[in-house]
Amino acid sequence: MWRTSGFRLPNTKCMILVDMWKRLQHSNVVQLREVFTTKSFGDYSIIFVYDYHPGSETLLSKHFSQTEPMNGYTDPFSADPNAPRPYSHQKNTLLRQQATSMLPESVIWNYIIQITSALRVIHAAGLACRTLDPSKILLAGKSRIRLGCLAIADVLTFDATAPNPLHLIPHYQQDDLTALGKLVLALACRSLIAVQRENVQTSLDLVARSYSTDLRNLIMYLLTNQQQQHKTVTDLMPMIGARFYTQLDAVQIRADVLEDELSKEMENGRLCRLLVKLGTINERPELSLDPTWSETGDRYMLKLFRDYLLHQVSEDGRPWLDMAHVVQCLNKFDAGSPEKICLMSRDEQSILVVSYAELKHCLELSFEEVLSAAIKTE
Amino acid sequence: MWRTSGFRLPNTKCMILVDMWKRLQHSNVVQLREVFTTKSFGDYSIIFVYDYHPGSETLLSKHFSQTEPMNGYTDPFSADPNAPRPYSHQKNTLLRQQATSMLPESVIWNYIIQITSALRVIHAAGLACRTLDPSKILLAGKSRIRLGCLAIADVLTFDATAPNPLHLIPHYQQDDLTALGKLVLALACRSLIAVQRENVQTSLDLVARSYSTDLRNLIMYLLTNQQQQHKTVTDLMPMIGARFYTQLDAVQIRADVLEDELSKEMENGRLCRLLVKLGTINERPELSLDPTWSETGDRYMLKLFRDYLLHQVSEDGRPWLDMAHVVQCLNKFDAGSPEKICLMSRDEQSILVVSYAELKHCLELSFEEVLSAAIKTE
Numbered sequence: 110m111w112r113t114s115g116f117r118l119p120n121t122k123c124m125i126l127v128d129m130w131k132r133l134q135h136s137n138v139v140q141l142r143e144v145f146t147t148k149s150f151g152d153y154s155i156i157f158v159y160d161y162h163p164g165s166e167t168l169l170s171k172h173f174s175q176t177e178p179m180n181g182y183t184d185p186f187s188a189d190p191n192a193p194r195p196y197s198h199q200k201n202t203l204l205r206q207q208a209t210s211m212l213p214e215s216v217i218w219n220y221i222i223q224i225t226s227a228l229r230v231i232h233a234a235g236l237a238c239r240t241l242d243p244s245k246i247l248l249a250g251k252s253r254i255r256l257g258c259l260a261i262a263d264v265l266t267f268d269a270t271a272p273n274p275l276h277l278i279p280h281y282q283q284d285d286l287t288a289l290g291k292l293v294l295a296l297a298c299r300s301l302i303a304v305q306r307e308n309v310q311t312s313l314d315l316v317a318r319s320y321s322t323d324l325r326n327l328i329m330y331l332l333t334n335q336q337q338q339h340k341t342v343t344d345l346m347p348m349i350g351a352r353f354y355t356q357l358d359a360v361q362i363r364a365d366v367l368e369d370e371l372s373k374e375m376e377n378g379r380l381c382r383l384l385v386k387l388g389t390i391n392e393r394p395e396l397s398l399d400p401t402w403s404e405t406g407d408r409y410m411l412k413l414f415r416d417y418l419l420h421q422v423s424e425d426g427r428p429w430l431d432m433a434h435v436v437q438c439l440n441k442f443d444a445g446s447p448e449k450i451c452l453m454s455r456d457e458q459s460i461l462v463v464s465y466a467e468l469k470h471c472l473e474l475s476f477e478e479v480l481s482a483a484i485k486t487e
Numbered sequence: 488m489w490r491t492s493g494f495r496l497p498n499t500k501c502m503i504l505v506d507m508w509k510r511l512q513h514s515n516v517v518q519l520r521e522v523f524t525t526k527s528f529g530d531y532s533i534i535f536v537y538d539y540h541p542g543s544e545t546l547l548s549k550h551f552s553q554t555e556p557m558n559g560y561t562d563p564f565s566a567d568p569n570a571p572r573p574y575s576h577q578k579n580t581l582l583r584q585q586a587t588s589m590l591p592e593s594v595i596w597n598y599i600i601q602i603t604s605a606l607r608v609i610h611a612a613g614l615a616c617r618t619l620d621p622s623k624i625l626l627a628g629k630s631r632i633r634l635g636c637l638a639i640a641d642v643l644t645f646d647a648t649a650p651n652p653l654h655l656i657p658h659y660q661q662d663d664l665t666a667l668g669k670l671v672l673a674l675a676c677r678s679l680i681a682v683q684r685e686n687v688q689t690s691l692d693l694v695a696r697s698y699s700t701d702l703r704n705l706i707m708y709l710l711t712n713q714q715q716q717h718k719t720v721t722d723l724m725p726m727i728g729a730r731f732y733t734q735l736d737a738v739q740i741r742a743d744v745l746e747d748e749l750s751k752e753m754e755n756g757r758l759c760r761l762l763v764k765l766g767t768i769n770e771r772p773e774l775s776l777d778p779t780w781s782e783t784g785d786r787y788m789l790k791l792f793r794d795y796l797l798h799q800v801s802e803d804g805r806p807w808l809d810m811a812h813v814v815q816c817l818n819k820f821d822a823g824s825p826e827k828i829c830l831m832s833r834d835e836q837s838i839l840v841v842s843y844a845e846l847k848h849c850l851e852l853s854f855e856e857v858l859s860a861a862i863k864t865e
Contacts, residue, residue, distance in 0.1 A: 136739035226732045253739070343729060351721060353731040354604045360738045361514035361631070367745035374752035381759040385813050388762065388797045392770055393806070394833050419766045428771070428861040435763050455772050483806040 123267040125274055130260040133234050137227035139247060139257040157261055162249050169243040173301055210299050214320050217296050218352045223254040228285055229342040237281030241288035286340045290331025323348045380439050390475045391415050407471035413452035414468050445469040501645040503652055508638040511612050515605035517635040535639055540627050547621035551679055588677050592698050595674050596730045601632035606663055607720040615659030619666035664718050668709025701726045758817050768853045769793050785849035791830035792846050823847040
């Protein structure tokens, strides 16, 4: 995925951070590939090149887009969701929002595990995410989380006058954990206004009512601001607890499903190559100055096999199309099965009985012949 | 995978346990499908039907098969590994075994996480594994663990006289954890004799010297026999700690790789279908009593395209074979690209300039024609 952010001149020193980000690889992080400046857009721009994950959407659009109108009920305040509202109205909105579209707790834990997994590696690498925002977190498929837009904040807010570019990282790491707390709270309430300072208490009550104590403790721990306490991702692990096992099981099952599908689809590549080989031989205009090459000898058998494969007709002369027939025959052909089939010449005057193994042998010989002709004088 | 175990008459009551096993699904368990009795082998047999995981091998054969001869040194006791040996010799064997082929600690943790994951679900379902033995644990690929042969012990040692078939389960669950401790110890020492009672202390010293404190604590916890203490898998989680994250990352990366491969192979399926369609039209002997159908009109263009695709020759008349050319052309063809190509008739007298989009249109029309002829009178 490419993201451009125009109008900036970078300080070359910040490339230390960019290099650290480029080295960071994790399955829950959108990999940064390259950062460069360009004038191609007619201004001073800096371009961040990331891996592209097709079909992903942000957590913001997935869980926080207020779309469904509530069965005809129109909200008098809904024109501008950010307009100031009476307190009780905000509270009601929160309650209604949560009641209508609560996320299953397992989904929230799934996100927490993946985000903490990424944060753990980021923090261990001496970096901070700084953009832990629903609009920057990508969701691929149903459940795979990836943190995006990493390194952008580091580059754009880079202070070249600071003695050490890494000086503020520990501070930003604590900010990451607070941001995670806000994110989880917002997800649990399905509303971004839930994390506004004046609503936090209401939101926490909501969480306590609907979700497990573990989830509430986790949010409390992350949002409580104790200056002397240095928080780390590892502290969250006991609250996540045995949910790690659930998560592992889910990912392993997904890998199994993919492997199953893959083993089915692998066959396609094989059949495709077989068809190309067969096609290379059938109807070839000439080989080694012999214009009848593809019509004689072994090639004639392959031509008849091609007809058997693709040009069968039913008794009353209608074409007979059956993909299963094609695939089955090609598989037996490729395996060199000893099974025999009847090939009929086009004039219906002669019938050849031949096994798949013999046909395969014909294919190999003929293709070898084409191949050696191809490389003869090279 | 099918495993048969002959010469037994089951008690029908034990089917309660079998049903519980059949309901148990987990990615680290070989799924039990069916249990039935048969006389097909000329005796009373009971057959257990499991999922089959091709290419798996047991932990026993992977890590405990003493194969490599140690550079010419022959062990005077090696003829029978179970023969009694002097104490110092066993200790030496242990030391030598571990020094030559120590398993990386991450591999052992990987196994622990997967096995505890399975045990957790098994125990939660009110069952006990009872066969946690290297010869019953399957390893698929490099790292996927699956517990096999489940339910067999339950059925074969079923005591019909006991008032409650589930009575002994809590006891067996504790046995599972002890068995896990022994297994981990054996893996760490790469030797099955390491877990014999008289060698355990030596083995633990070895583990302490080569591996982390966490691993040693885990083994100690599992092997220490305190009657009053009820051990559970959950107690092990703090010792596993952040390794859960490493594990998750590894599995997710594997799923990503599989998904990548799958998306590539999906393309093959598409190209394969395209080749079959094209082949169905090219050189069709006749359609609707018109023997020249495949040589005229749209079909003539497709025929020339086929030649362009598969029968190109170099300047000096040698066949020119290039799979990349075939795949690239087919992709442009399938996408209906506006790019134009030159098709030359076989007599080299006329040249057609045509876009992939037009060719695609020809294919669709022609295939439609074959298809409608095929279903006309059905």
